[in-house]
Each structure stands twice: as C-alpha cells, then as structure tokens.
Amino acid sequence: MPLMKPAAQSSASGLTRRVGQRSTFASFAPPVMQDTTGSKGPTAIVFLNMGGPSTTGEVGDFLSRLFADADLIPLGRLQSYLGPLISRRRTPKIKEQYAAIGGGSPIRKWSEYQSSEMCKLLDKLSPETAPHKPYVAFRYADPLTGETYSKLLEDGFGRGRGSRAVAFTQYPQYSCSTTGSSLNELWKWRNRLEGKNENMGIKWSVIDRWPVHPGLVNTIAENVEKQLATYPTERKGDVILLFSAHSLPMSVVNRGDPYPAEVAATVHAVMQRLNFSNPYRLVWQSQVGPSAWLGAQTSIAVEEYVKKGQTDLILIPIAFTSDHIETLYELDKEVIGEAGHEGIKRSESLNGNPVFIEALADIAHKHLMSGESCSMQMRLRCPSCRSEKCLHQKKFFAGRGDLL
Known part of the structure; x- marks a missing residue:
C-alpha cells in the first residue's frame, strides 16, 4: 500500500516553520496547574525512553x-x-x-527539545486538550521515572483532580524489554505515589507503538536520500542500505516479543517510500553478554561486505529517535571508523528534524482524539509470557481486565 504524506504535514507545517527550526533548545513552560482553562485539559505528555548519562x-x-x-x-x-x-x-x-562523544549522552537534550516543541504544535492542533505540558521519564538515567512522577504531582496533576496524562513511548517499535519495561516502572511509581485507587489518581493512556507512521517513515527516508546524494551517480544505485536496530536476547524473541516484526515493518515502509532504490538488509547492534542475541550483528555485516569488496554502505538508525552512544560511538567510531572506507557512512538521526516533530504531534493528536487507552496490540500478551508484573501493568494501562 503506498504511503501517504504525514498527516501532520499539512496541518502543522506552518507551525513548524515558526517553532521547530530554532537553532537553540527551548526551555520548559511554567508548571501547569489544574485550574488552567480547557474543556479537557491540561494534559501531561510524558516521553518514555531508556535515557543515558549526561556526564x-x-x-x-x-x-x-x-x-x-x-x-x-x-x-x-x-x-x-x-x-x-x-x-x-x-x-x-x-x-x-x-x-x-563529548562527555555524555545527548539523549536528554534531544528528548526535552522534542517534547517541548511537540507540545507547542499540539496546543494548536488540539486546543480542547490544551495546555499540553511536556515531561521526560527515563528508565536508567535522570530524570528517572519516579522523579518525573513526583514532578507531575507537584505540578497539580493527580491527587483526585481528574487530570490526564499520556505515556508516549519514544521507542517506535514495541518491545517488552523497552516500552514494556518503561511502563512497568511507570506503573510501579503510580502505585507507590498515588496508591491503587484508580478513581483518585492521574488518568493515564498510552501511545505504545508507531512503527509505520508516515512522518517517521518520511523523515528516515529523507535522511537516507541526503546521504545517497553524496555518492557519485554511477555508484549511487549500488549502495547497500543497512538498517541497524538495537538487538534483543533470543530468549525474549522466542517468547514472542513483537519488536523484530515491527522493526522490519519500519524498514519495509522506508524502502517502499524510497521505491526500493537500493539493496538493503536489517541488522542488529549492541549485544551484551555471552547469551544468544538476534543477528546478524551490524559490525559483522559490515566486515563481511567489505571482504566481498562492497564498500559503499549507509548505516541507518531505524529504532532510535535521537543520537546517543549507539549512534555516535558504536556506529560512527567503532563500525564506520574501524572499517576505514570513505564509502561507509551513516544517515542522520531524527534529533530536531521538524518533520519528525510534526509526526510526534500528529501521533499524540490522533491518540487524544481517539479516546483509546492503548492500542489493541498492547492488550495482547506474548504467547510465552509468565510475568505477573507485565500482566497487572497491562491491565492497568488498558483500563480493563479483558487482556487477550
């Protein structure tokens, strides 16, 4: 099915030209209190991600x-x-x-920028749920989930006031190891700080995946096209596109985790947008420890192609929404740097791309208008899942007990 242009592009492109292309990073808006006007607002938009050490x-x-x-x-x-x-x-x-790579990860800087700029667009797209307050909740680095949840309460959300918040995963493709883990942590802190009375706490809904959203697909495809344009015309069509995503342990894959299929769906959508102009493969990076992980490994794939004499390669981060150590060090310095061929390059990460920020606003807007608590897919547990924590977290965020 042919991909359409991003739904937000027509409605928010003018806004992005005024907001999304600033050269400096935006500061946070003042705290949103519950007496702010708005028929269904205010709304907290909480970006969930792994995070990284800033120093x-x-x-x-x-x-x-x-x-x-x-x-x-x-x-x-x-x-x-x-x-x-x-x-x-x-x-x-x-x-x-x-x-x-400069003394720390840029992921917090980019996450705060993306969330802030997205909320400015969302205020225009969805005035009935405005004002939209941006938050970032990291799983392993500051600001940690518990810290962010406490900030929500301090800002007037929750505590029986009927306020709402959207947990917006910044992993486009769902995995129990990433989005699932972040939601487990959010659910834990919800119970610790607000108790288990669902009628008194923050009213949560979840954007749990968006692997083929046209704005995501177009942004990645445009970045690939920019990199392809740097090759001589006679070599351009033979450049191999290597889409690289963070790997998973095979124990997680074999349990039925949807991540590999959803990453592959993103790759196929990008290639469809590119009219399948080049040969391509999906490869996997960042394996840790001796256990079996999903392959082929990105570094090994590059080595093997070089041995075959194929040294025009573009590495494409397909599951990351901004630069961090996996792109700036693992891909740029280890894989590309050690390969030593000028034809091996990397396409730009999403970072502050205005088309991508429009896409985030469009995803959030459609979610708010839908009234859904989460996607149908999130209600379906992995076939071999035995985790009670996962079960109860899904029941809470799905807003019902009838998981599939």
Whole structure:
C-alpha cells in the first residue's frame, strides 16, 4: 500500500516553520496547574525512553540500573549478583566511550527539545486538550521515572483532580524489554505515589507503538536520500542500505516479543517510500553478554561486505529517535571508523528534524482524539509470557481486565 504524506504535514507545517527550526533548545513552560482553562485539559505528555548519562560521572549509576533490569537484560536467578558485577566491570570502558562523544549522552537534550516543541504544535492542533505540558521519564538515567512522577504531582496533576496524562513511548517499535519495561516502572511509581485507587489518581493512556507512521517513515527516508546524494551517480544505485536496530536476547524473541516484526515493518515502509532504490538488509547492534542475541550483528555485516569488496554502505538508525552512544560511538567510531572506507557512512538521526516533530504531534493528536487507552496490540500478551508484573501493568494501562 503506498504511503501517504504525514498527516501532520499539512496541518502543522506552518507551525513548524515558526517553532521547530530554532537553532537553540527551548526551555520548559511554567508548571501547569489544574485550574488552567480547557474543556479537557491540561494534559501531561510524558516521553518514555531508556535515557543515558549526561556526564561521565553518571555512567556507573546508569549501568547499575540497566543491568538490574531483567526486562531488558535477563540474567536469570543470578541477576542480583551478575548485574552489579557486569556493570562495575564495564564502567571504566563505557566512561571512555562517553568521553569520546563529548562527555555524555545527548539523549536528554534531544528528548526535552522534542517534547517541548511537540507540545507547542499540539496546543494548536488540539486546543480542547490544551495546555499540553511536556515531561521526560527515563528508565536508567535522570530524570528517572519516579522523579518525573513526583514532578507531575507537584505540578497539580493527580491527587483526585481528574487530570490526564499520556505515556508516549519514544521507542517506535514495541518491545517488552523497552516500552514494556518503561511502563512497568511507570506503573510501579503510580502505585507507590498515588496508591491503587484508580478513581483518585492521574488518568493515564498510552501511545505504545508507531512503527509505520508516515512522518517517521518520511523523515528516515529523507535522511537516507541526503546521504545517497553524496555518492557519485554511477555508484549511487549500488549502495547497500543497512538498517541497524538495537538487538534483543533470543530468549525474549522466542517468547514472542513483537519488536523484530515491527522493526522490519519500519524498514519495509522506508524502502517502499524510497521505491526500493537500493539493496538493503536489517541488522542488529549492541549485544551484551555471552547469551544468544538476534543477528546478524551490524559490525559483522559490515566486515563481511567489505571482504566481498562492497564498500559503499549507509548505516541507518531505524529504532532510535535521537543520537546517543549507539549512534555516535558504536556506529560512527567503532563500525564506520574501524572499517576505514570513505564509502561507509551513516544517515542522520531524527534529533530536531521538524518533520519528525510534526509526526510526534500528529501521533499524540490522533491518540487524544481517539479516546483509546492503548492500542489493541498492547492488550495482547506474548504467547510465552509468565510475568505477573507485565500482566497487572497491562491491565492497568488498558483500563480493563479483558487482556487477550
């Protein structure tokens, strides 16, 4: 089915020209209180993401939280022992990597910018749910989910006031290890800070996936086209496109996690938008530990193509919404830098792209207008899921007990 232009492009493109193309990063709006006017507002929009250490001094804590999360890196019964051991051993090396990309991850900077600019567009697109207040909740780095939830309460959301908030995953493709883990953490803090009375707390809904949204697809495709334009005409059509996404342990894949299929759907949509102009493959990066992970690995794929004499390659981040260590260090410095061929390049990340920010506003607008608590897909548990935490979290965010 041919892809349409982003739905937000026609309705919000003028807004983006005024708002989305600023050269400096926006500051947060004043706190939104519950006496603000608006028939269905105010609305908190909470961006969920993994996060990253903003300074090298935060690396140790970041890794400790990451390796303690069995949703992301399942280590079995020895998680409490192996997690801290692995994080301590890896901290010096990871500190060096963050130092090499400027001393920290830019993911907080980009997340705060994207959420702030998106909410400005959303105020125009959906005045009935305005004002929209941007928040960021990271799983492993500041601002942590608990800190953000406390800020929501301080700003007047919740506490029996009938206020609403949208948990907006910044993982376009759903995985129990990423979006699922973030929602588990959000649900945990909801129970800790507001109790289990659903009639008194913040009224939550979830944007849990958006793998083929036209704005996402168009932004990625345009960035690929810009990079393809740097090759000589006679070589352009033979450039191999390598779409790279964060890998998953095979134990998670075999449980029935939808992530591989949804990433593949994004790749196919981008290639359809590009009219299948080039040969392409989907590859996987960032494997950790000795267990089996989803492959082929990005680094090995590049090595093997180079051995075959194919040195015109474009690496395309397909599951990341901004630059962070996986793009700036792993792809740029390790994979591309060590390959040593000028024909191996990377397409730009989404970052502050105004078309992408329009897409975020369009996704949020359609969600708010739909009245849905979450997608139908989120109600469906993985075939082999045995997690009680996942079960209760899904029941809460789905707003009903009839999970599929």
